[in-house]
Amino acid sequence: xxxxxxxxxxxxxxxxxxxxxxxxxxxxxxxxxxxxxxxxxxxxxxxxxxxxxxxxxxxxxxxxxxxxxxxxxxxxxxxxxxxxxxxxxxxxxxxxxxxxxxxxxxxxxxxxxxxxxxxxxxxxxxxxxxxxxxxxxxxxxxxxxxxxxxxxxxxxxxxxxxxxxxxxxxxxxxxxxxxxxxxxxxxxxxxxxxxxxxxxxxxxxxxxxxxxxxxxxxxxxxxxxxxxxxxxxxxxxxxxxxxxxxxxxxxxxxxxxxxxxxxxxxxxxxxxxxxxxxxxxxxxxxxxxxxxxxxxxxxxxxxxxxxxxxxxxxxxxxxxxxxxxxxxxxxxxxxxxxxxxxxxxxxxxxxxxxxxxxxxxxxxxxxxxxxxxxxxxxxxxxxxxxxxxxxxxxxxxxxxxxxxxxxxxxxxxxxxxxxxxxxxxxxxxxxxxxxx
Amino acid sequence: xxxxxxxxxxxxxxxxxxxxxxxxxxxxxxxxxxxxxxxxxxxxxxxxxxxxxxxxxxxxxxxxxxxxxxxxxxxxxxxxxxxxxxxxxxxxxxxxxxxxxxxxxxxxxxxxxxx
Numbered sequence: 001x002x003x004x005x006x007x008x009x010x011x012x013x014x015x016x017x018x019x020x021x022x023x024x025x026x027x028x029x030x031x032x033x034x035x036x037x038x039x040x041x042x043x044x045x046x047x048x049x050x051x052x053x054x055x056x057x058x059x060x061x062x063x064x065x066x067x068x069x070x071x072x073x074x075x076x077x078x079x080x081x082x083x084x085x086x087x088x089x090x091x092x093x094x095x096x097x098x099x100x101x102x103x104x105x106x107x108x109x110x111x112x113x114x115x116x117x118x119x120x121x122x123x124x125x126x127x128x129x130x131x132x133x134x135x136x137x138x139x140x141x142x143x144x145x146x147x148x149x150x151x152x153x154x155x156x157x158x159x160x161x162x163x164x165x166x167x168x169x170x171x172x173x174x175x176x177x178x179x180x181x182x183x184x185x186x187x188x189x190x191x192x193x194x195x196x197x198x199x200x201x202x203x204x205x206x207x208x209x210x211x212x213x214x215x216x217x218x219x220x221x222x223x224x225x226x227x228x229x230x231x232x233x234x235x236x237x238x239x240x241x242x243x244x245x246x247x248x249x250x251x252x253x254x255x256x257x258x259x260x261x262x263x264x265x266x267x268x269x270x271x272x273x274x275x276x277x278x279x280x281x282x283x284x285x286x287x288x289x290x291x292x293x294x295x296x297x298x299x300x301x302x303x304x305x306x307x308x309x310x311x312x313x314x315x316x317x318x319x320x321x322x323x324x325x326x327x328x329x330x331x332x333x334x335x336x337x338x339x340x341x342x343x344x345x346x347x348x349x350x351x352x353x354x355x356x357x358x359x360x361x362x363x364x365x366x367x368x369x370x371x372x373x374x375x376x377x378x379x380x381x382x383x384x385x386x387x388x389x390x391x392x393x394x395x396x397x398x399x400x401x402x403x404x405x406x407x408x409x410x411x412x413x414x415x416x417x418x419x420x421x422x423x424x425x426x427x428x429x430x431x432x433x434x435x436x
Numbered sequence: 437x438x439x440x441x442x443x444x445x446x447x448x449x450x451x452x453x454x455x456x457x458x459x460x461x462x463x464x465x466x467x468x469x470x471x472x473x474x475x476x477x478x479x480x481x482x483x484x485x486x487x488x489x490x491x492x493x494x495x496x497x498x499x500x501x502x503x504x505x506x507x508x509x510x511x512x513x514x515x516x517x518x519x520x521x522x523x524x525x526x527x528x529x530x531x532x533x534x535x536x537x538x539x540x541x542x543x544x545x546x547x548x549x550x551x
Binding site: 368371374402416417420423427433434 | 467485542547
């Protein structure tokens with residue numbers, strides 16, 4: 001972290017918590033993300049909740065229920081150049097997903113948007129926007145809609161109790177009449193309904209920094225969406241909270257292309273997407289960088305957590321009282337040391353300590369041999385000293401006298417000069433050594 | 437981190453092996469002030485002797501080349517020779533170096549190992 005060292009951590013990525021650069025995180029993390037997502041969501045019921053039409057590419061006619069708060073709805077589609085009109089029909093019904101709710105579904109405003117997606121760039125273009133009002137049974141209907149071009153999506157949305165809900169459907173050229181059920185929920189701000197099924201942590205070296213990837217798989221045990229009782233300064237409501245280490249840099253959230261879904265404040269990241277009811281209904285993942293000399297990471301537990309999985313790049317040697325070694329897992333041909341931990345309660349913390357790898361027998365022998373060789377050299381130098389007890393300066397003078405003697409004996413210097421120079425050297429040596 | 441540990445281990449090995457030799461040379465050699473003064477005096481006298489010899493050589497050269505008259509040359513040379521005699525007498529008056537001169541012992545030890 002030296003200023004002029006221009007380390008990678010300092011110069012390229014040290015942006016502090018909340019900094020959002022396009023830092024080149026290792027591609028391996030993407031593979032890990034994919035692998036862990038599959039692991040986290042395998043067999044989950046109901047189906048995982050995609051976060052947008054661009055990323056998932058659902059099949060034509062498939063209905064995907066998503067919750068898209070307006071604040072996070074992005075990227076914003078380009079304005080429609082003209083309103084297309086065709087034979088398409090989108091009909092649906094608002095459904096209350098929270099049993100026991102007495103809410104009336106009649107008279108709700110429902111907005112429909114037709115959006116095309118440029119698959120190459122992901123750019124969205126809005127073709128049209130229309131509104132309708134639900135009937136007594138909560139049904140809505142839009143007619144005269146285009147059925148093409150390809151990559152056309154319809155989104156219907158409604159706001160209930162201040163919370164926006166939406167659903168998408170992919171246009172189908174073979175089926176002009178599409179149906180979209182739009183499920184809404186009552187809300188709860190009781191954090192007790194939230195549990196973490198699994199917290200995954202991947203730690204690896206990244207240049208001169210420590211790269212940490214975290215994935216949290218949440219379940220909502222209630223039949224209502226979870227809304228954090230604490231609102232942001234700007235009034236926005238959020239849901240789950242994930243603490244971020246105070247010295248984390250370059251925090252990158254997955255599934256947050258616009259950088260507005262997550263808000264970091266007070267040392268924690270808050271998700272502006274609410275947690276839908278159900279098991280494993282909510283997943284967030286993010287990565288960040290820590291200084292390379294980090295020896296300990298403390299990850300506070302904010303919700304009851306069923307299990308913890310940690311993967312560490314070989315050589316990092318993770319130690320944690322909450323973890324036990326679980327062998328080696330290979331991801332993208334890269335082996336990771338695996339550790340697992342059991343249930344952890346809110347208020348606890350997962351502490352990961354890192355230590356240097358032990359020195360093997362071969363390395364120890366090499367060190368011993370190198371040390372012995374160096375020591376032998378030092379001993380040889382010491383033994384070459386003319387007399388034990390002389391200082392380095394005195395030794396130098398003694399060597400000069402000896403060399404002078406040699407030069408005189410070899411006839412390279414006349415006697416007069418030899419005697420005078422030798423006497424001068426001896427006098428200097430004596431003056432350097434006198435003790436009274 | 438492992439590199440630092442290796443360096444520490446290396447340092448420990450070197451220290452353990454060389455410590456006896458390092459510790460053995462801890463008592464410092466010292467030479468009495470009087471002996472030191474004699475050596476400085478001898479050095480100064482020898483330096484003066486050499487300067488005087490060079491002056492004599494230059495005087496002889498100047499005389500041989502005719503740069504200086506015979507009478508002046510004779511007077512100057514007499515004065516220089518007298519100074520030289522005095523220097524040599526002062527040199528002879530200096531105490532002889534002790535037989536156990538630590539400097540000569542050190543030089544002898546060094547040259548003996550070299551040989």
